[in-house]
Amino acid sequence: MVIHGTTAVHLTDEIFDQTLNCHHALEGWLTSEAYHDSIERSIVVAPLLTSQSARTHRLGPEGEILYSTLDDINNTELGPVFDRIEAHLKIKLVYGFQTVLHPITRVPSRIETLLLDVRHMNRSIVNTFKRELFEDFGIQSHRFEHLWQYEQSVRLAPAAMAALEALNAMDDMTTIISHNYTSVPTLLCAMQKPLCHVTTVFCAHEVPSIREIVEAHPGHDTMFYNVMGQALRENLYIDEVFGEPCHTFQHTLTQAASHCHRILASGHNVAREMRFLDPGLQNKTMDIMYDGLAPKKINLAERHHARNKLKAYCEELLSYTPDWVFSHVAKRIKSKALWRDLRVLSALDREFLDTGQTGVMYMVCTDATRRPARDILQMEVNYGWPVAHREGLPDLIGDEIPVFDLVQAFNARARNIKVLFINQDGFDTETCGQHMPTGMTPADLRQGTDVEFCLSIYEPFGSSQLEPMAYGGLCVLNQTCGCTEFFEAVAQGVPQNALIADYTNVGDNHPNIEDALRIGQSQRDQVEQTVCGELAEKIWARLPKTDAESQALLETGSHLAEQMHWNTIIRNYLYPMLQNNLVSTHR
Template sequence: MKIGIHITHEAVQKIGGIGSVIAGLLTANSYNHFFDRNILYGPLFNSDGSPTSRLGKDGVVLYSGIDNYDTEKYAHIFSPIEKKYGVGIVYGKRIIPNETNPNNFCETETILVHINSMKTEHVDKFKFLLWENFRIQSDRYNDWDYEQYLRIAVPYIEILNALTSKDDFLFHFSHEYMGMASVLKVIAERDKSKKRNDKTIFYAHEVSTARSIVENHPGHDISFYGIIRNKEIDGKSMEDVFGDKSSYYRNELVKRTEHLDHIFAVSDLIADEIKFLNPSIDPKKIAVVYNGISLKKINFENKNHSKAVLSKYCKTLLNYEPDVVFSHVTRLVSSKGLWRDIMLLEELDELFAENSMTGFYVLLSTLIGTGRPSGDVSRMEKEYGWPILHREGWPDLVGVETEIYNDLSHFNAKSKAIKGIFMNQFGFNRHSCGSRMPENAQWIDLRIGSDAELGMSIYEPFGIAQIETIQFGGLAVLSDACGCCGLIRSKYRSNDNSYHIVNFTKNNGSLSIRELMDMKSSEKTKMEKAIIEEQAFAIYEKLKNNMNKETTAAHFKESQKLAYEIDWDHIVSKNIVPVLNKF
């Protein structure tokens, strides 16, 4: 029996892109034809709540040691492990739905480990094992994030042995650094575990060291990717160029991927970053396995309906029906390059005004992942006109949300044809977003009805959200720092009105490594503005062509047809399963 074990921080709650990838994989037919069982493994972050709530609303708890809860006599399996290590085990099953088709779902086993009271002698012993076998100095890292993922590795093999047989073929997927300690334990104990055929795979959704450098360097992607592509680099590593990063535990864990059997990189960019981080790694271990999107078949009437919902919302808020709806659905982090949205909208605003067109920009992003209480949203809406106007402080603007709102307000004050709103709320419906939202509005309307999704990130290993609107005839406006560019170029080359890649790093080839390293923020901003100004008209032309009444239906039909090529099931069957079959 082939069993896929996914070690992740999103075993229960979907927080970001990794959760979307796991949902895409587990609901793909080709993936389920390959694996007989699936297991999600991670830490139990919170011990509050009832026993039956431990695995979320789509989960069924079969056993919870911390609650003395057992439905099917699992105690004899797990209790010895719990007593030995001083941990609590939660075991059960979860329903993982496809993100756009709830009728397509997968039931998967889920294991959470409560490690807060783990016996220190076992933790110390494992830390010595990591040092002895992989030269990881755990005593340097006093970060609970490092500690918790190290601790879940301690009982990992014994828990799996209790649930599987010696004849099973296990594939251990470490999703990012979070699973590295667990798979390193599998490698270190392979001989005595009698599971020498089990495979260890690092699923590289990013390279943490690269992200940190890009986000914190004044030149961002323009400097970083210019350095990677510079002919002067010639065998130098990331640390040769940017300095020693051994104090960063994620750096050390990801460098140890050289010991794993395989590395899945979600894009060509990530494959290059892995090689740059560790030039000695065997390139044959690295396979580029793109992410996909969840395909949703609709008709042209559905497209028009969703566009009408967004237009009605704009009419209610701003008293006009826009010709073009721009959207940006994203996490609120610096890597998303939201200032580039404003730069582009400023250029497009001039073109729209000259051609008597109007636009509506919806930025849906928040620091509050669980969303604000609907009652607070209703009150803000009535008191001062949220989401057009905001106020600093909870329940409204917190942290960097204030800066984002101020930048958008400045744009709105000057713009003539395009206006924007900042929805710092999770969801897109009347219950979550107030009474001015159309009564029939749904989250999917913002995907289907959008004419353009902006996503000019400075660091974007893949970028699922950026291309979600493509299948519905929307234009994806991407930076060349988005890993999905490679996939979209190859699959949508016959329909380039579906995407536009803004090449922020194309003009830095003549710069030396030293010049790129020394780039100031003001120089970077000057380059960004020049590049966006240069490409704004081409983006405008694509938008205009997509909206042409004579061609828009045909463009929509072609977009739906080509979307099959980037659907999760197609990606898994053509891109991922062939790699797994080589193991």
């Protein structure tokens, strides 16, 4: 049911090449039927990443530009107002509509979009706003203004306010939603406006300073969540415990979200992390808004078809047809703890050796953007990518290098399971070379894998790792992953399709914060060795050995996916929050 007159303004910085390649959550919202049934008008606001790109790159090939002085386009009655805004603020503005496709059905959604180029913005206006940020919210911009990401986030705020006022999108029926800490200055700017009654919402999809601490410390999640638990019980906050890592603009802007009207956390764990940041967040009302899924329904025959494609790819590359297929799909390597996958597979390899089973692991992970198809083909011909790799572009870079070292060591030791490290953003014949079976798509990897791994050291929610569950696969998850709490909310317990690992259980050996802070790699290794061995046993016991068992997992996963569908999430979590906002606003 549409809440009449409602406008939702989405602030994001994740539009890539000016097509709406935003993160999973925003895409899920904007393509959900339930979202459009609830919200009358939606506007996406983002930085214009480059004014040099072609016109079709700004709002996508199916987009419609109504105003852009960069392209000499003025097809809106708002043209004179936009002209004045550009002249006064010394910015460039692109306004129009983007077409966003549903990831499964490909049904289009037409989204009003505003892109802002603030590189040459009026310095006097920027400095005035920085002074107001300090006076009203204590934000010291001089500490960070040499960093363009911070500077851009501040400049976008007054520019966005001016454009949204021109679009009549700043009344008491408007909710402005920030999907990233970089948009917090815009929320604060809206709150400073006199006689402005918009509702400001910060979406806490993750907590950047906590990610930084967890990734950098050798104890990783084993250390951090033990420390945080102790600190919260003693009413201590993150800067009192960790100090220097918190002196970043990401941390400062996330803390400043405490001034917003509402905070929307992607899970209870993220809500706890937010409360750990600042006393101002300790008693802040936080709504929970889980990430969702948008899977299609398949039958067992379709699952077998996808699975057989994955087996055929292994046969083509490694000259054997595996009994079982494992996978881990990720775009940010550092936090994904891929070494844990290999520890589990090492233990499972011993089980397979005893039973005569074989397996393959598709580790589809990269820190890079999509590599050109011609480079992939050349690497295939030159040295047999992705079985073999070489350091340096167009192949291994950054964190990919140590990961492949681990993969090589594993493959040298393991007898019945091999790992293929595919450092490419994509999994199809167009992006992954001529050896991939014709017609292979990323959906085949989701629909055909037997086990998807997600044992990350930091995973605020991890909904993409749950997709294989909808198709009858098993998901191996870290207990700190936000989606594990979701099981309690929608499934009244951990479903048969999921296996949960707890890497934070150190017993009673670290009774206080000082002891917990000393948890390092050696202690973490001990925990991981035990947990990974136990996981391997559980995986082997849970893998379906008959079609009847496969069908049961498919039915369980399909039912769970319905409870986690974006439409269900929007109706159960977002819609009530919006209603509460309007009630509070009109009291």
